[in-house]
Amino acid sequence: xxxxxxxxxxxxxxxxxxxxxxxxxxxxxxxxxxxxxxxxxxxxxxxxxxxxxxxxxxxxxxxxxxxxxxxxxxxxxxxxxxxxxxxxxxxxxxxxxxxxxxxxxxxxxxxxxxxxxxxxxx
Amino acid sequence: xxxxxxxxxxxxxxxxxxxxxxxxxxxxxxxxxxxxxxxxxxxxxxxxxxxxxxxxxxxxxxxxxxxxxxxxxxxxxxxxxxxxxxxxxxxxxxxxxxxxxxxxxxxxxxx
Numbered sequence: 025x026x027x028x029x030x031x032x033x034x035x036x037x038x039x040x041x042x043x044x045x046x047x048x049x050x051x052x053x054x055x056x057x058x059x060x061x062x063x064x065x066x067x068x069x070x071x072x073x074x075x076x077x078x079x080x081x082x083x084x085x086x087x088x089x090x091x092x093x094x095x096x097x098x099x100x101x102x103x104x105x106x107x108x109x110x111x112x113x114x115x116x117x118x119x120x121x122x123x124x125x126x127x128x129x130x131x132x133x134x135x136x137x138x139x140x141x142x143x144x145x146x
Numbered sequence: 147x148x149x150x151x152x153x154x155x156x157x158x159x160x161x162x163x164x165x166x167x168x169x170x171x172x173x174x175x176x177x178x179x180x181x182x183x184x185x186x187x188x189x190x191x192x193x194x195x196x197x198x199x200x201x202x203x204x205x206x207x208x209x210x211x212x213x214x215x216x217x218x219x220x221x222x223x224x225x226x227x228x229x230x231x232x233x234x235x236x237x238x239x240x241x242x243x244x245x246x247x248x249x250x251x252x253x254x255x256x257x
Contacts, residue, residue: 120192
């Protein structure tokens with residue numbers, strides 16, 4: 025059974041770059057036709073999709089974050105990563121990684137990592 | 147950005163039936179994109195509850211059911227149990243915005 029686990033600093037200073045890694049276990053990140061995605065959730069608020077990557081390296085980003093986001097994949101380590109630049113307090117959130125099943129008119133997220141809280145503060 | 151609208155909260159007594167609506171538009175649900183539902187228990191990550199409008203992943207009780215019609219979808223919980231207290235989110239894809247979109251979220255309270 026595939027499991028995902030986020031890792032990275034829990035505190036980032038304003039204007040710096042947030043960097044997180046998602047490690048996939050229980051299966052190869054390259055097997056099957058899946059995308060791999062990042063989603064975030066500010067405290068007490070809803071879910072916001074950040075972006076996704078295919079193991080070929082092809083990416084799609086939320087236009088609202090596109091100028092600041094980079095998602096990459098390292099198939100040799102069974103990991104994919106998120107970089108969000110020029111962060112502000114508004115980027116404080118729990119960040120989740122998730123696998124995306126997608127084909128035609130269906131796209132869903134399963135499984136999810138447990139999430140990691142990133143606080144932007146000086 | 148939440149382009150799928152859900153009621154902020156619904157409640158019911160144990161054993162009752164509750165429904166949660168998810169209203170979208172012609173660029174997401176109305177465009178034919180499937181709706182999926184997630185359950186988020188307090189302090190935990192969202193968990194897939196319903197996929198493809200009405201399908202339950204293995205292990206999800208048949209008390210949970212989903213449907214879709216036009217630009218809206220619904221999640222029904224029958225035989226409400228205390229363990230169902232959680233936040234529920236719908237999700238789809240928006241072709242106009244080119245993003246995955248989530249609903250505003252609904253808190254289910256068991257009275």
